[in-house]
Amino acid sequence: MSVNALIVHGGAPTAVINASLYGAIHEIKKYKEIGSFYAAIGGAGAVLREQFVDLKKISEEKLSMLPYTPASAIGTSRDPLEQPEYDRIAEILVKWNIRYVFFNGGNGSMDTCGKVYEACRRIGKEISVVGIPKTIDNDISVTDHAPGFGSAAKYIAASVREISQDVRALPIHVSVVEAMGRNAGWIAAASALADDGNGSGPDFIYLPEKPFDEDQFLTSIENKLQEKKGIVVVASEGLKKKDGSPIVEPIFQVGRAVYYGDVGTHLANLVIKKLGYKARSEKPGLCGRASIAFQSDVDREEAIIAGAEAVKAAMQGATGVMVGFKRIPGEIYKAEPMLIPIHEVMMTERCMPDEYINTEHNGVTKEFVEWCRPLIGKPLREFVTFKNMPFEPFTE
Template sequence: MANLLIAHGGGPTSVINASLYGVITEAKKYPEIDKVYGAVGGSSGILTENFIDLKEIPEAEIEKLLHTPASALGTSRFPLYEKEYAKMLEIFDKYDIRWVLFNGGNGSMDTCGKIYEVAKDKGIGVIGIPKTIDNDIFVTDHSPGYGSAARFIAQTVKDIGEDVKSMPIHVSVVESMGRNAGWITAAAALARRKPGDAPHLIYLPERPFNEKEFLEDVERLHEQYGGVVVAVSEGLTNEAGEPVAPLVFRTERAVYTGDVGTHLANLVIKELGIKARSEKPGITGRASVVNQSTTDVSEAVDAGRAALRAVLEGQTGMMVGFKRISTDPYKSETILIPISEVMMGEKIVPAEFINARGNDVTTAFVEWAKPLIGGDLVEFADFNLGARKEKI
């Protein structure tokens, strides 16, 4: 018998704990696993030996993981260097840890890959479990966490669109997370059911933002509908590659800008004289349990279980991914991807998913994304608002 360790890394999602559930419940089937250690606080929890035995957690609490947002184990963005990885090996030996699972996004898969490199000659198996609302991990068709974030932004934009339609006097700019990849913002398109539905415009960071064209589009649509809903990514940049929003603060490692949504709403007011406001759900979009996708929860559990089985079978230096078998009806399967193929990579929205003018997504994207949000959004009554000219 030996012990298993699982750690979470990077920003959490509404289904990261569903993957943890998958690991714990699957691990209980194998007598060769003694303790299932959870590192409290991500990689820093490993280095401080802050472990809990997840097998000792009551079953009722384990079941709650399926619908618990954020990270039940805690997480971190703790920087790691050669000496930290060497220390991890000592800790693995001290606690008789033979199997390591790391659940996270791009940066966490880089950490996972480096743990694999230092541990591969020590008889320690290392497998990555994908997690990111941004959907920007290489090779895998999609990542657990994205489907729920996509459902959240779609339902949110649908709600806002109904509000704007009922009092069509202003422009509403909705800003989504996703600095370099616009997958979440693109999912706003799933709010639509018929022509004229919000969002009326969608801008992704994969295309340079053209201020002149933006104002032209807003003005045209405001004349047509009265109320306009615009979905934008927090990472929009101009033709020169500079952030659209004004700079707030800069460090050696990062650039901090103001809110894109606020900047564009102010631009509409200043240049077009149209009332405008911005909405920024922020981390609500990754923490909303109400908007969990059933597909996302199920696949997050599958990812955890697949990772556990793979590492026990002797697989190492791999990440669990998803291969799409069909879109309609939707069917996918878990696969194993060499961790070296995903470390610090960044999958952006491909050109075929973005329209020619760069202010919307294509039907191909909608067809690809729709199965991931776990069913239809909440439907509303339709009195054909705006078209009704006479009183009943």
Template sequence: MGTQDTLLVMHGGGPTAVINASLFGAVDEALRTPEAGRVLGALGGVGGILDGRFVDFGTVSRETLALLPHSPSSAIGTSRKPLEEKDYRALAHALKREHVRWLLPTGGNGTMNTCGEIWRACRAEGVNIDVVGIPKTMDNDIAVTDHAPGYASAALYMAASVSEVCCDVRGLPIHIVIVEAMGRNAGWVTAASALADESGTGGPDLIYLPERDFDEDQFLESCQELIDEKGSGIVVVSEGLHKKGGVPVAPLLMETGRSRYFGDVSAHLARLVVQKLGYKARSEKPGLLGRASMPWQSAVDREEAVQCGREAVRAALEGDSGKMVGIERVSSAPYAVRYVRIPIEQVMLDERTLPDRYINAAGNGVTEEFRSWLRPLLGQDLPRFASFV
């Protein structure tokens, strides 16, 4: 594709509502900076690099680029391709063949590990490439940064959706409803459901996070109390919920190589309520619907994603390699942040879970400190609802 120095953006891991906003920020900044040379996107993550599949953003219209901040998922594709040491060396040489001078991997802690390993491989192989990571994850489990682009939109979706479920159950209080949130081993998205009560018609009764061992008997006891008190209840649980000793709550469904697939936590717990308590229960799992929802995209999330993309380009062109762009909170009221450059070694596969101070003493809800931390990220107030029951 030519011999001109190239800036390449790559996506890794699961999509979010604002990963394309970061892509826009990086591409727009690079196209406005002549020394960036060609500006490419790898199609399909690391596989696109190895296979030589790219989009040249210099040939894309401004009108199309302007759609990126409001487009769901990944416009250039992403992947979860597992990599070994030999793959990183192959990537270094594939990048060299394409005359890539600056690489911007965008993703979560797994992708930041890839970012660091590519950076190390390039140095070891004598390939002169500056690597700067752009954070992205709905799970919010990247270390060091106050939060990651992608999380606030997922949190807004979860709070808004649970508020609507709460209204439904309040209007017809005949069952226990269990809502399952994504987030793997970190309870950030699950915890966000607490803000559902800001719609004015109540929030979830119980919130179970993967940062605490799940006690099945205590859960059933709490559900019975809700049934006795008001005939219904809203319970929000994490997909990563586990019992003491790390035993998953849901049973194993399939095992393929190193991958293990468990059943839905919400469906399993709803079944328990029916079987053990003899009461109606149903499960709800927004899943992918909440990962990249445009109607609930947070304006704050979108703008921060754009700025992370821009800052990554600036860092790369300055030769500030082996870093990830991070968000440092300056103030919550009024809300203000600044963008920092974090050594990539500090974030490689370092999973950030919900701190103890954000979880209530009973382990089935969150604290006011968490609510205060989250509220400004949503970018808007939840809609207010009316109810007379």
């Protein structure tokens, strides 16, 4: 008798979460003992509602579109679950003869993955539960990086390079770009890749790992205005004061779900009110995690690998683990998949280490740029400017 498998998406989607889905589907088709490969249509809550679709019934034409489709093709959620729900999920897995379960998500989803694994153990059923990492924030522990981050990094870097070009052309204001990142500043930090060595790139980057000092911020802006009149600042949405409180009060918060106030607008207003200089803010928001136009080819391929490796691990008997990536030292970028015990990543956040943040706490180090650059894949588009050329002398 054949057994079945199930995949669940959790948390905020990314530009490559469907690539992991594709990798899992492609791999699981190799195993004849798998009858149906179900997808929960709408996250963990969909498992409780038993809303399943058999992915083996989807045409290859549709499946081939997955790696290039943003967000989640099967739907995702942030359903709050307690032990009774986890126990009920275990019972539903038995009912549907599901032997292999894959949770594709970030910190919260890995917590769910671990708790479903424990629930299956409590009822004494041999059900393999494996996590597939996904996050634009790059804040999952142990793994070198997570699928989703490379594309988000490319988006912010490319966007900041374009904004920098605009500000250089008409240098009349301070432009503040607000990047996603509650407690981890990896996305904001990635904007440093916009620097082309010719003036395109952020002048300052502010991360949530270090307390934000308003006076220091204004002094830095004021000093920079003596050098140039067009400035680009990148700030994480999660900037905090010394006491740990956000610099802008959250608009809405329930558990881990936080809707921050407009940090970019707040900083731009500070410049206007305190320095009397023009300023404006930009907030890419969802565009930064959904853009296929700036999808990283490296990110996409590693997302496919993550999905496939999860299936391989489960079919070889692994359970209670998450697929991660280990970077291989060398001049040419290379990373290989590895398995991480799920309890090592459940609800833990990996923030930017000190060695990646400059001593002034308003930028990043060369070490970070070298670490991050390979993850965005193909180089950013280069632009041309003639503003640095000497003027032609008048001749009769």
